[in-house]
Amino acid sequence: MRLKDRHERDFVLGATHEEVITTLVRDDVKSYKKLPMNLYQIQTKYRDERRPRFGVLRSREFIMKDAYSFDTSQEGLDKSYQDMYNAYTNIFSRCELDFRAVEADSGAIGGTDTHEFMVLSDIGEDTIAYSDQSNFAANIEIAPVRVNYEHSQEALLELEKVDTPNTRTIDELTTFLSVEAKQTIKSLLFIVNEEPVLVLVRGDHEVNEIKVGNVLGKTAVELATPEQAASILGCETGYIGPVDIPDSVTVIADQAVEFMRNTVCGANEKDKHFINVNPGRDFAVSRYEDLRFIQEGDPSPDGNGTIQFAMGIEVGHVFKLGTKYSEALGAMYLDENGKNQTMIMGCYGIGVSRTVAAIVEQHQDENGIVWPASVAPFDLHLVTINVKDEAQKxxxxxxYEQLKKERFDVLFDDRPERAGVKFKDSDLLGLPVRIAVGKKAAEGIVEVKMRKTGEMMEVHVSELVKTLSTLL
Structure with a gap:
């Protein structure tokens, strides 16, 4: 979130704080004797989101718990990382969330090993690939594809150029030529660090740009514009192919392409495609790599089961940063031998606001929120049904006073409203237990209702504390 002050100087509101915390530690910690160290804070963060959505689920201003570990060795970082991973697992379990810790891409923050904590929800923005028979789970951005493709024994046919008017997409092409998508090659031109790279995948697969960048060791991976494609290959997008292309264009292909026979691809000419195209004979590939998104039904990368998809809300993230920030900012310490060494870092974050939203998404019914007892804003909802009745009042x-003394957090509804209004509001707010003081107040009997199950019971006030302690 960028802004300028009255003197037109540039400022930015904190989106994350690796640099700030690293600078603080650099200036204060000089000896190995002060390490390891893990600093955390809970505060507001600001990000200029392009598409804020679902209230606090994705917003430009939000509360975040971020932490940063500093170690003297890789083994130390591994322990700090595992400790935080375990802590986050415990936190989200206590919040009664259905979540997965999935392998993820480190993105702009950098680093190596990283896991996202994803809450399963249909309104999630991220797709999780998980095994139906094991604990494997990963964001589809980085989920590896491990399929044992087989070479076809089909005889090689002669390359032929055919007319394919108005067939810019795989769907249009397969309909026109009466072939399956898996018999076609999808060719996409990317500009990778200002160099043209042609990426090939099977027609029924999708190119994964993150994998392309990782394979090439590059970060700037952008799909070529129509103008760039016309300048480099001399044709419109939709008719691009790997046959007879300029030497200046690097060609890489997904592993599945190597096993294709007599396939179809663009001819780098409008309304033209090649049929009976064969890798190796008709075009050269500099390397075959895993370049596509994993798909439902693919074998699980760990060898157990098949891949299924689920949508997820990211509520936590842990990274092994290594020396990315400490090296750049000069965060050094003196080791046992008096020599300068670079601190080894990890960073860890929980979206507090987003976690609350995720809890509500998973714990609700047609009447409102159903808070888990561990995170409910109050333990009890005490409702006086008729405040004009002296015994009830x-x-x-x-x-209210007694339950507070017993260390319960109590929300007391003594409004002069009808019973139906109060009960409706109580269900909407969704506190774990509702205590209704009604017609049997003179007898010392109240009605206790569990919000989650709807179970109701009459309890004498002399037994109320004992009953509530059991229920909660």
Whole structure:
């Protein structure tokens, strides 16, 4: 979130704080004796999101818990990382969330090993690939594809150029030529660090740009514009192919392409495609790599089961940063021998606001929120049904004071509203237990309702604390 002050100087509101915390540690920690160290904070972060959505689920201003570990060795970082991984697992488990810790891409923050904590939800922005028979789970951005393709024994046919008017997409091409998508080659031209790279995948697969960047060791991977494609290959997008292309264009292909026979690809000419195209004979590939998105039904990369998809909300993320920030900012310490060494870092974050939103997404019904007891804003919802009734009014106030003394957090509804309004609001707010002080107040009996199950019981006030302690 960028802004300028009155003197037109550039400022930015904190989106994350690796640099700030590293600078603080650099200036204060000089000896190995002060390490390892893990610093955390809970505060507001600001990000200029392009598409804020779903209230606090993705917003430009949000509360985040971020932490940063500093170690003297890779083994130390591994332990710090595992400790935080375990802590986050415990936190989200206590929040009663259905979540997965999935392998992920480190993105702009950098680093090596990284896991996202994803809450399963249909409104999630990220797709999780998980095994139906094991604990494997990964963001589809980085989930590896491990398929044992087989060479076809089909005889090689003669290369032929055919007319394919108005067939810019795989769907149009397969309909026109009456072939399956897996019999075609999809060719996409990328500009990778200002150099043209042609990426080939099977027609029924999708190019994964993150994998392309990782394979080439590059970060700037952008799909070529129509103008760039016309300048480099002399044709419109939709008719691009790997046959007879300029030497200046690097060609890389997904592993599946190597096993294709007599396939179809663009002819780098409008309304023209080649049929009976064969890798190796008709075009050269500099390297075959895993370049596509994993698909449902693919074998799980760990060899157990098949891949299924689920949508997820990212609520936590842990990174092994290594020396990316400490080296750049000069965060050094003196080791046992008095020599300068670079600190080894990890960073860890929980989206507090987003976690609350994710809890609500998973814990709700047609009447409102159903808070898990561990994170409910109050333990109990105490409702006096008729405040004009003296017995009800007095018992309600007595119970409010008594329950507070017993260390319960109590929300007390003593509004002069109808019972139906109060009960509707109580279900909407969704506190774990509702205590209704009603017609039997004079007898010292109240109605206790569990919000999650709808179970209701009448309890004498002398047994109320014992009953509530058991229920909660």
């Amino acid at each position: 007095n018992l309600g106030e007595e119970l």
